[in-house]
Amino acid sequence: MHFESVLTLSDVLKRPVFQKARVVAGKNGLNRRIRWVHILEVSQFDTLIHGEEMILFTGINFQSSSVSPVSYLQKLIELNASCLCVEMGYYFDTIPKEMIRLADQHDFPLIALPAGIRFVDITQDLHSLIINRHYHMLKNLENLSREFHRLTLAPKGISNILKLLYQRTKSQIIYVPLKGKAFLMPSLDPGEQEELLDFIRTKLRLESSSETHPIPYSWPYKQKTILLHPVRAMGQTWAFIGMLCEGKPAEYDCLILDWSSLSIAQDLLRKRYIEERRLHSENVWVDDLLRKRISEEQIRYHLGTDYKELKDLKSLVCLIEIRNWNEIELEPSLDVHEFIRYDFSLMIRSTFEQYGFRPFITINNDRIAIVAFDRKPAQPLKPRFRQVVASIQRLGSGEKMGLSLNIGAGQSYPGFTHAHLSYQEAGQVLTVNTSQQKTFLFYEEIGVFQLILNLREEGNILQSFVHNYLGPLIEHDRQKGSNLLYTLKVYLDHDGSKKEAAQHLFIVRQSLYYRLEKIKELLGDNFMSPENKLALQVALRACQLFYPELLAQQAEETDPSPQ
Template identity: 35%
Template sequence: MNFESKLSVQEILQNKHFGHAKVIAGKEGLCRPVRWVHVLEVISIENLLNGNELILSTGIGWQGDQNAFALLVKKFIDSNAAGLCIELGQYISAVPQEIIELADTHNFPIIVFSKEVRFIDITQEIHSLLVKKHYQILSDLEEYSNRLNQLLLSSNPQQKILQLLYDYLGMSIFYISNQGEVKVIPKKSSNEQDEMFNLLKNNQIPKHLNVAHQSVQALNQTFADLFIISESEAITEFESLILDRSAIALAQSLLRELYIEEQRKAKEAEWVSCWLEGEHSNEQIQQYLSELEPTLKPNKCTVLLCKADNLDKIISEITYLKVFISSIFDQRGIFLLTSIQKNQMVFILLNKRKPDDFKRRVQEGIDCLKNSDFIETQNISQLEFSVGKFVNNLSHIKNSYQTAKETLNIRGKMPNELSEYFYEDLYIFRLVLAANEQGVLLEFISDYIGPVLEHDQQTNGELLKTLKIYLQCKGAKKETAERLHIVRQTLYHRLEKLYELIGNDFMDPYKRQAIEVSISAYEYASASNESLEYSSYSVSKSS
């Protein structure tokens, strides 16, 4: 069923007011759509037309001036007007051959009235037809939307929606999912389908084809692309609206499927929790995954922790949140299993693509989450992420889980310039954490930078900051002074004091490494306890 949503010049000619009208030029353009009727009697028409207007005129504005007449017709053509209707008589007796040829060249209809007509009757009648046409469009859209709603309540609604779209428009339908699944109605040969797929993908549409596109979106994510392709006439506004309604219905269907799938996964959360605690063998895990997703063959995995202060307050929306997060990573070739634990979500990330760029895709997924409008609408506060160790053996996921928790712990205490999500990017802070757990961290700090800390606390000085920047600049005094925003002489005085406190050999490789670790350890410990005093680091000689 193909509903005509436009009022053409040809249809208007069937109106009673055009009984004595004659088309003298541009007969090939009678299919042009008419959106409005406009009476024009002036030559200067800049900014007066929006396109698809049927112009009515007596010719009073250019009477006797053929050049002005020709220029005006050219302006009508450039403005994409639907056509020109002229009343012959008092102001113009005939249309020059030059203008007829110009109109024929551009398929621009020129219609003449040989008898006097009332423009007000014509405009009133045509505007009435336009209103009826728009009302019919709304009625047809309502009917189509009702059909879509009925299909959404049936089994396998996706294929039925695509078929309905084809039945209504009679155009080729292309549905391309993010996973590369392609559905085509009517069916085409493999070569034809591949050729059209490449043209759509690369946006290289031949001129003889008319294409309209709509994304299938849900939760601010694009899951697929829907195309309608006409090999004859241009795609109308009504057909574009039908396409839009179909894309929305497909998104609703897809969202329902994802929601049901996520609820199914939620029932398996206990099994996932046991996996995180290392209670399943590699064989048990492989069997479970094959039953869950037969085509899933992960080659690498890790654990992502997502922590939020108010996660417990949005528990009613947690399924949609999980669907949203799963969709983001699925688009990047990553399969998710989820476990909810107090104020954090634990995701097991299973890589489905080549392992070389797994970390980059995980990073992209996290960045997408952080910048998402959907996350903002959920009013989730203080959202934090951490990624554990990447492991190849599925039974080693406990190790990744433990390191993800360590990463989250360290990230809360790290200096601002280090804000990586990944355990492997914590560098020296992994040793700092281990030293702190073993109770040797404070002694280590005291041994290498204790005198500097004591001096700063007693004098409210900036020797520690100076030492840190000086080491970062590899001993370059000019760069150090610039970064500290001090003059060179002040830097020299501070360096002399540092030589006095920790020795003039602190740039020696091994001692320098120990001092740099001590500074990082101090920043970590300070973040853990903001009221830390130097006395905490003092180690009694008697001990």
């Protein structure tokens, strides 16, 4: 490593304070790291050390303790201490052979210190050295961060970042984008390079199915260690950057990978923003497609070579409505329209691509329309599409964006021909969601609302139907302030179960009986006949579109004397 942030026992033994020290066992472990120094004279210390510490002791506790020096040493080895330094003279004339044998067996350095050496001199010297190295490590990282940032503003930003990373670490650098060709600095023999990349891809597949994801990833590979860090932006992983370490990775290795991944993410994000602006200007034709104002020949012209692939794929239209459009709070320098057009649409595009869709986006104020082509037809479409929507909802509703989204999708159709139909269907899903407490996603899920919404365009037919079946209840609720309309809906939704309906309405059963009698009085004795029941259910669904305020759910207190 070009910057030596790791302090090893071999380095420590060269210090003046260790001039008269002798290594009596474990000479093969002199490359062990020293993170800190502890004076440890107690026999029970399971929670007192974290690992990679130099332990100083005189052996005073063995005069009165039943714990033997060998068991003390065994415990240090188990807790991953770096070495044991024993002061000779007062409590140890010689180090027991059993300790030497155990230390050699585990390559655990055992160091004899001369009598009278002051432990405070050792701790002061080494702690100053450790802290000073840590300070220089942070300064080095700070300078490196500035270099990374400068490189992201120049051409070939990622390539130059990888070169600088190699120069600073002298380790094999690995860059694996999710899209595109992997890059190694320096290059390896083709066979060796492919073997390394296959190993990494296999490990990443296993990690993706694991519930825990320690970052950075660390895997042993041919007497070395692969350290791999994800390059993330906008809640998604776009690539991985890693290095092949000679030994166990140090803190410096993890930090430098973290900083380089951030710089690469900035470079990727900048390029994606530029691409998003270009796509926005090019995709004006998408709005014409959704409104059936463009010919197949014009579509072929706009798409170029992509047309041949896309015309044979299924596509559907997704509409995203931003409910709190007028309440979005951004930094003073940011415009809401710019934020939605570029920041949010970039996140949407990346999410669709992540799950195997090719998106084309157009934006009209608070509505974003996406024509999504399914590039993975062998895999079920709807589960992947639900994952897309869940990701967009999660990212959009987070603290940084704070968006309230209404999302709906039309049916999927082959090619471009029926995109306008899918667009209309997606709009109907949004309409239903606005009037419903339940949220639908696909057009196929809205059931009888498909019929109702199409009938709504036929003048007064649907309104007349609603008033014919529900008019008396609507007038009674308006005049008396009662909830008979909502009571009927809940009663029918629970298949006429009085117990379940009363529980849902938060009223006692006697109150429900009273309401049902009043409903019977207004609608007639046979309102629960099969034909009337079906008509009432359809009318209630239509009523949700015309008079949503009358069917707003109210959690009522138990009332023994309802209106």
